[in-house]
Amino acid sequence: MKGATKQIIGWIKKESVLVIAIVLAAVSVFMVPPDGQYAGYIDYKTIGLLFCLMSVMAGYQKIGIFQWMGQTLLTKVKMSRSVSAVLVFLCFFTSMFITNDVSLLTFVPFSLIVLEMAEMEELLVPVVVLQTIAANLGSMLLPFGNPQNLYLYGQSGYGILQFATVILPYGIISFVLLAFSLLGIKKVPVTLHILQHNTSEIKSNKGKIIAYTVLFVLCILAVAHILPWIIVLVIVSVTILLLDKELFRRVDYSLLLTFVFFFLFIGNLGRIPSFCKFLEGILKGNEVITAVLASQIISNVPTALLLSGFSNQWDALIIGTNLGGLGTLIASMASLISYKQVAQKKPEYKKKYFRLFTIANVIYLIILMVAWLVFKFML
Secondary structure (H helix, E strand, C coil), rough: CCHHHHHHHHHHCCCCHHHHHHHHHHHHHHHCCCCCCCHHHCCCHHHHHHHHHHHHHHHHHHCCCCHHHHHHHHCCCCCCHHHHHHHHHHHHHHHHHHCCCHHHHHHHHHHHHHHHHHHHHHHHHHHHHHHHHHHHHHHHHHCCCCHHHHHHHHHCCEEEHHHHHHHHHHHHHHHHHHHHHHHHCCCCCCCCCCCCCCCCCCHHHHHHHHHHHHHHHHHHHHHHHCHHHHHHHHHHHHHHHHHHHHHHCCCHHHHHHHHHHHHHHHHHHHHHHHHHCCCCCHHHHHHHHHHHHHHHHCCCCHHHHHCEEEEEEEEHHHHHHHCCCCCCCCCCCCHHHHHHHHHHHHHHHHHHHHHHHHHHHHHHHHHHHHHHHHHHHCC
């Protein structure tokens, strides 16, 4: 009995956002009893495309294509600052295409190994903190970089170029801030003995790599409204089933369920006139600030789902939920990936990591919010 209780408590801690979504959805059912409108709450396209992207990324990850890419880049550098820059900007640029979660799942463990091999463990905390910030900020530049972008992109009706234009100034500032932050890392020669254990696996899986790349292109075409998402969902599902059905186990179903329960919660709230009037009053003209503050407490994905039900100021919601990923450890759920990796593999650095993470995130958030205010008054 105690063991079962411990497992349940462990699951609740691990899936805290999903649990919150379930509780909120359950409470809202008492306010708006189930009826025929419930089915219309759910954005099936967002869930379907997220499933497709996660399945394809799981395939790439299993083969080790991202680690191989990182290894290849690191063979070109000889200085500690250069190694750090490669590890950080790998997260910044890859997160635009493979999502912030996948980027951190791939490159944080890889970085822990590389820094240990190079006898640069003193850089572990600052590098992983910057990697986490880089993944969250890099992912904001494209619709498929993170879950909230994919959802807001679909809701806004924007094209990919229009979406990217909204957030591009903050992406440029973020790149400059990261480059400036890396100057604080001491520049000393290092010798890296990178293990090329992925090379043979990459060569033996060329067929799968081509297949996953074709599927990824199809996903992008569906995101861009060029192909019907249902057709792409069928193609991806059948192909994964034939190539490697084990990949289905690697999909983050808790994230998909979080979306479903928040859709139910928000759909019900939208049918309560008094609440709609209240939230619309708070949001009017304050979408960015509200999104940033709400993200600090419930994280930016649920914030995007919640606020989009009561405001159509898409530019502000896109900016607010993306900048809102900075700040607290739960502001972006992707940030927990890095923290867990450090806590599990290097527990002695846990407190130091949390402290530097919080300080750095607050500084980045303040700078980017000041930039937002400047742009706001300039325009």
